[in-house]
Amino acid sequence: MKVSQFFDNTLLNKYNTSGPRYTSYPTALEFHDDFTHDDFINAIENSQNRELSLYVHIPFCHTLCYYCGCNKVITRHRDKADTYLEYLAQEIALQAPLFKDYTVKQLHWGGGTPSFLTHSQITKLVSLLKEKFNFSDNVEMSIEIDPREIEMGLAEHLYSLGFNRLSLGVQDLDLKVQQAINRVQSTEFIGDFIAHAKAVGFKSINIDLIYGLPHQTLDNFTKTLVKAHEWDVERISLFSYAHLPSRFAAQRKLRDEWLPNVEEKFALMKLAIETLCDLGYDFIGMDHFAKPNDELAIAQNNGSLHRNFQGYTTGGDCDLLGLGVSSISSIGNSFSQNIKDLKEYYQAITEKQHALIKGVSLSKDDILRGEVIQELMCNLYLDKHMINEKYRINFDEYFAEDLPLLTSFIDDGLLENNENYIKVAQKARLLIRIICMSFDAYMKKHINQQRFSRVI
Numbered sequence: 001m002k003v004s005q006f007f008d009n010t011l012l013n014k015y016n017t018s019g020p021r022y023t024s025y026p027t028a029l030e031f032h033d034d035f036t037h038d039d040f041i042n043a044i045e046n047s048q049n050r051e052l053s054l055y056v057h058i059p060f061c062h063t064l065c066y067y068c069g070c071n072k073v074i075t076r077h078r079d080k081a082d083t084y085l086e087y088l089a090q091e092i093a094l095q096a097p098l099f100k101d102y103t104v105k106q107l108h109w110g111g112g113t114p115s116f117l118t119h120s121q122i123t124k125l126v127s128l129l130k131e132k133f134n135f136s137d138n139v140e141m142s143i144e145i146d147p148r149e150i151e152m153g154l155a156e157h158l159y160s161l162g163f164n165r166l167s168l169g170v171q172d173l174d175l176k177v178q179q180a181i182n183r184v185q186s187t188e189f190i191g192d193f194i195a196h197a198k199a200v201g202f203k204s205i206n207i208d209l210i211y212g213l214p215h216q217t218l219d220n221f222t223k224t225l226v227k228a229h230e231w232d233v234e235r236i237s238l239f240s241y242a243h244l245p246s247r248f249a250a251q252r253k254l255r256d257e258w259l260p261n262v263e264e265k266f267a268l269m270k271l272a273i274e275t276l277c278d279l280g281y282d283f284i285g286m287d288h289f290a291k292p293n294d295e296l297a298i299a300q301n302n303g304s305l306h307r308n309f310q311g312y313t314t315g316g317d318c319d320l321l322g323l324g325v326s327s328i329s330s331i332g333n334s335f336s337q338n339i340k341d342l343k344e345y346y347q348a349i350t351e352k353q354h355a356l357i358k359g360v361s362l363s364k365d366d367i368l369r370g371e372v373i374q375e376l377m378c379n380l381y382l383d384k385h386m387i388n389e390k391y392r393i394n395f396d397e398y399f400a401e402d403l404p405l406l407t408s409f410i411d412d413g414l415l416e417n418n419e420n421y422i423k424v425a426q427k428a429r430l431l432i433r434i435i436c437m438s439f440d441a442y443m444k445k446h447i448n449q450q451r452f453s454r455v456i
């Protein structure tokens, strides 16, 4: 892969503005509380899909990472998880009958920190899910792990329950960076755990890294990247640290002067992409890396890559049911979300027998624009004839008001637009979310608000 093709400093600087990550269209900002539980049930009944992806949110973490923007509860009391699992069990018992004719193809536990749970809590939750839902024999089961508070034996335990993918939050291996973000962890232990998990049988291990953190330098971040390669993980997710202290109180602990400036952050991103590609990973979408024989790389090559709330994925064809506090569902032509506050979640499960708080029923226009954005985000290419046939429209007429927004990208050589297709140049890959904003009908009302993170 020729890495230089992804960079044009002048253009990246010109378009380095804020924009949605388009893990859904419309984005979660458009969810509203007029969407009711009856709408959710209608969405299930009207969905053509009978394959399901389950997402389970475990909100607890032992300590607060100062960069964090997730929905989490910091506690050292493991018994809090017992209470949570009781309510989660009620939610599962209430939701599962609605999905009795679905087959679960994927299960993902995210957080917070799913590995906050004890072995017996994990066993209990897996057993309950398998008892209440119909799991496919070849279900893909993945879990996010915080390597700070676990023991080696967790790998065997998860594998014995059917988990086949692990994702470890690593972020950065330099001690000074780790101290600044309040996330000190042992490099040696992470390496040993990964080797052990592979020996146990895990065939797919992902690690998360972040660039743009305090005190990161080209030198110390290179060491992190090289170590990740030594660990021989199948996938690496590389995220840009989004410093939004007005929205996330913990980020106020990160002093501005500790953070790399825009040029330094750009250099860190460039370093990461160049290093990981040199080390043999394929660059997937705008923030993932995978070995060339990994399913994600294969999906990108054959045009079947998808994007959902967890980022780039191979399994975009399932309906998604989110379970637990703050989780998001995507069922048929709808998105919906559970309550974000833990106490209110408990109260809602008890009083209303569900925790849905908001959502959106997709209009025909939402579905069409969502597909256009998905195609561009995943394939950097849009076949207008395919869209015309599928939606019975004339693309150029339908998007007559949106297409002029592409003019400056075309003038800068970032994309090609003709009567047959829209093709995004490789040097615009990092700017793809900014290009997709041209097709976002809701963008006008957000344009002057700091609601989204910057591209770099």
Ligand code: SF4
Pocket: 060, 061, 063, 064, 065, 068, 069, 070, 072, 111, 112, 113, 146, 169
């Ligand atoms: S980054 Fe992860 S482990 Fe750290 S506080 Fe946030 S959710 Fe918890």
